[in-house]
Amino acid sequence: xxxxxxxxxxxxxxxxxxxxxxxxxxxxxxxxxxxxxxxxxxxxxxxxxxxxxxxxxxxxxxxxxxxxxxxxxxxxxxxxxxxxxxxxxxxxxxxxxxxxxxxxxxxxxxxxxxxxxxxxxxxxxxxxxxxxxxxxxxxxxxxxxxxxxxxxxxxxxxxxxxxxxxxxxxxxxxxxxxxxxxxxxxxxxxxxxxxxxxxxxxxxxxxxxxxxxxxxxxxxxxxxxxxxxxxxxxxxxxxxxxxxxxxxxxxxxx
Amino acid sequence: xxxxxxxxxxxxxxxxxxxxxxxxxxxxxxxxxxxxxxxxxxxxxxxxxxxxxxxxxxxxxxxxxxxxxxxxxxxxxxxxxxxxxxxxxxxxxxxxxxxxxxxxxxxxxxxxxxxxxxxxxxxxxxxxxxxxxxxxxxxxxxxxxxxxxxxxxxxxxxxxxxxxxxxxxxxxxxxxxxxxxxxxxxxxxxxxxxxxxxxxxxxxxxxxxxxxxxxxxxxxxxxxxxxxxxxxxxxxxxxxxxxxxxxxxxxxxxxxxxxxxxxxxxxxxxxxxxxxxxxxxxxxxxxxxxxxxxxxxxxxxxxxxxxxxxxxxxxxxxxxxxxxxxxxxxxxxxxxxxxxxxxxxxxxxxxxxxxxxxxxxxxxxxxxxxxxxxxxxxxxxxxxxxxxxxxxxxxxxxxxxxxxxxxxxxxxxxxxxxxxxxxxxxxxxxxxxxxxxxxxxxxxx
Numbered sequence: 001x002x003x004x005x006x007x008x009x010x011x012x013x014x015x016x017x018x019x020x021x022x023x024x025x026x027x028x029x030x031x032x033x034x035x036x037x038x039x040x041x042x043x044x045x046x047x048x049x050x051x052x053x054x055x056x057x058x059x060x061x062x063x064x065x066x067x068x069x070x071x072x073x074x075x076x077x078x079x080x081x082x083x084x085x086x087x088x089x090x091x092x093x094x095x096x097x098x099x100x101x102x103x104x105x106x107x108x109x110x111x112x113x114x115x116x117x118x119x120x121x122x123x124x125x126x127x128x129x130x131x132x133x134x135x136x137x138x139x140x141x142x143x144x145x146x147x148x149x150x151x152x153x154x155x156x157x158x159x160x161x162x163x164x165x166x167x168x169x170x171x172x173x174x175x176x177x178x179x180x181x182x183x184x185x186x187x188x189x190x191x192x193x194x195x196x197x198x199x200x201x202x203x204x205x206x207x208x209x210x211x212x213x214x215x216x217x218x219x220x221x222x223x224x225x226x227x228x229x230x231x232x233x234x235x236x237x238x239x240x241x242x243x244x245x246x247x248x249x250x251x252x253x254x
Numbered sequence: 255x256x257x258x259x260x261x262x263x264x265x266x267x268x269x270x271x272x273x274x275x276x277x278x279x280x281x282x283x284x285x286x287x288x289x290x291x292x293x294x295x296x297x298x299x300x301x302x303x304x305x306x307x308x309x310x311x312x313x314x315x316x317x318x319x320x321x322x323x324x325x326x327x328x329x330x331x332x333x334x335x336x337x338x339x340x341x342x343x344x345x346x347x348x349x350x351x352x353x354x355x356x357x358x359x360x361x362x363x364x365x366x367x368x369x370x371x372x373x374x375x376x377x378x379x380x381x382x383x384x385x386x387x388x389x390x391x392x393x394x395x396x397x398x399x400x401x402x403x404x405x406x407x408x409x410x411x412x413x414x415x416x417x418x419x420x421x422x423x424x425x426x427x428x429x430x431x432x433x434x435x436x437x438x439x440x441x442x443x444x445x446x447x448x449x450x451x452x453x454x455x456x457x458x459x460x461x462x463x464x465x466x467x468x469x470x471x472x473x474x475x476x477x478x479x480x481x482x483x484x485x486x487x488x489x490x491x492x493x494x495x496x497x498x499x500x501x502x503x504x505x506x507x508x509x510x511x512x513x514x515x516x517x518x519x520x521x522x523x524x525x526x527x528x529x530x531x532x533x534x535x536x537x538x539x540x541x542x543x544x545x546x547x548x549x550x551x552x553x554x555x556x557x558x559x560x561x562x563x564x565x566x567x568x569x570x571x572x573x574x575x576x577x578x579x580x581x582x583x584x585x586x587x588x589x590x591x592x593x594x595x596x597x598x599x600x601x602x603x604x605x606x607x608x609x610x611x612x613x614x615x616x617x618x619x620x621x622x623x624x625x626x627x628x629x630x631x632x633x634x635x636x637x638x639x640x641x642x643x644x645x646x647x648x649x650x651x652x653x654x655x656x657x658x659x660x661x662x663x664x665x666x667x668x669x670x671x672x673x674x675x676x677x678x679x680x681x682x683x684x685x686x687x688x689x690x691x692x693x694x695x696x697x698x699x
Contacts, residue, residue: 036629040650066629067629067630106631107378135504137507138642138644139644139661139666143657144657156631158633158644158646167633169633188505189505190506190669193669194666201339214332216332217332218332225340232343250344252653253624253653
């Protein structure tokens with residue numbers, strides 16, 4: 001985080017604000033702690049980011065941080081699953097630290113961040129290893145972190161083990177410039193439609209999918225609507241004499 | 255086909271003052287008939303839907319048939335896509351309930367609860383939800399399970415030509431919708447369950463009306479048994495139709511009655527309890543026939559179990575708050591219907607306008623700006639009447655969701671349509687799809 005603030009410091013100090021100093025002060029309200037992984041540095045307020053902000057909030061600097069990697073022990077059955085997964089990967093001649101980028105434990109949920117080239121192998125192991133046995137995949141959900149350069153697109157899988165009554169999450173990222181993630185249809189056929197949906201909305205190309213076509217939007221649609229750089233659209237409407245702007249043109253507070 | 259013909263079949267364009275106008279020509283019926291007679295096999299591709307009364311809304315089935323046998327079946331979906339997930343990213347967390355309730359419109363309370371459980375998990379306030387709010391959530395969800403199953407059984411029966419069971423189903427569902435109307439003001443799309451609790455407490459008379467309903471429903475439920483369960487025509491149409499075994503369910507991610515009809519008693523209410531389901535006394539019915547008939551029996555039995563849970567809820571209800579005490583999350587007003595027909599709280603207005611400037615500012619900020627949710631992601635799942643309804647919610651620390659994804663059971667289960675229908679008769683496609691019970695509002699979102 002110090003890097004991000006260091007490089008941005010000159011910019012902020014033109015307002016008489018020194019973000020590095022202010023962010024590290026402990027008496028500020030809304031301090032979110034230093035842990036976690038920074039995905040974005042947000043400036044100002046009300047979504048006014050193209051200059052001309054007269055609100056007086058232009059100097060606000062907010063670091064958006066997602067929960068970061070956890071250290072052992074993870075607690076409960078989390079360690080057991082992590083041990084079994086690492087053991088199974090080693091048996092296959094893979095170094096766990098090359099496969100599992102990081103492990104996050106947050107809000108009682110376990111997340112493995114997987115390097116995309118190993119995703120298929122990991123899913124196969126999680127499904128077939130008797131000690132793991134995650135037989136049910138609840139599909140894939142895409143997330144577009146527009147400001148997290150180099151890892152904008154995330155595909156997130158929730159795997160449920162009915163045998164052991166457990167739920168884990170796999171997270172895979174890909175850059176916008178190379179939006180390819182291996183398809184899991186060969187391991188979990190249920191992901192067929194889910195991957196088509198995520199391709200349709202985020203433009204993530206699932207390599208190895210039997211027929212990756214649009215599923216919700218019309219076949220000739222341009223663009224991928226749930227990406228953060230795709231506008232919501234809409235028209236201003238009149239209500240009781242006032243013009244109400246379209247939802248994506250209204251003032252935002254975050 | 256010759257090159258001149260294919261050129262004639264393409265759309266030609268001309269420029270007008272209105273812009274480019276495309277004219278689609280060619281493909282006359284004469285040519286279609288001619289090419290069909292030239293074909294040397296009986297292979298016909300039939301589009302069933304999207305506007306077909308027995309395909310549950312705007313589901314399009316593309317069937318390749320050989321005589322009466324379906325050789326290949328595919329689904330076309332997306333006709334009811336309304337971009338709810340994208341819209342959620344432009345509203346506050348509280349406003350989200352108004353959108354999610356419209357996804358699978360037959361299971362509104364499940365959508366709302368799953369969404370609110372996810373938001374509460376992100377906020378870390380699961381333990382602060384009041385007892386009464388949790389009981390009312392369970393109460394409404396179980397009533398909702400019955401009303402959803404009733405629609406499934408009613409429309410499923412009608413598609414077989416059994417209009418009596420359709421009348422019965424909608425008759426009983428009407429009683430449940432009347433209860434919804436009394437409690438939330440609306441028959442559908444309630445937005446009653448909110449992050450932190452409920453929008454309002456139960457109105458006077460609600461408990462009595464639900465007790466009355468339970469009494470009537472106990473009398474009415476055996477009628478479905480008498481009418482359908484032992485009916486030889488009903489059984490002949492449903493048994494061994496829409497077959498999907500346990501391995502198929504696991505591979506295709508099918509949950510709910512489809513999974514339980516293979517004999518596996520997997521129910522999230524038992525496996526991963528939420529809203530204190532572990533304290534209620536109920537059974538998870540299963541069948542081992544893997545077919546439409548088994549799913550019908552399971553739905554019938556689940557309605558009986560839901561009645562049991564509803565009765566337990568009514569016995570447990572104690573007066574108390576229905577919203578978390580945290581003033582940074584709960585909206586301050588206890589609304590009452592004002593003379594203008596809008597919800598108002600005169601006491602609250604008197605307080606913020608007359609005596610407390612800070613309370614006025616707080617109210618304004620909470621309603622227009624919303625509350626902030628700490629960054630992170632969660633997955634919350636509930637057992638909806640159709641299966642596992644999962645919500646993946648991501649926050650970036652702002653007052654709006656960064657991303658909300660609904661894993662709707664109808665969407666996932668509908669993938670099993672091909673596996674259930676291929677190799678069967680055309681008429682059985684209807685029965686198999688009815689036993690999946692897809693609702694396109696949930697499939698397309």
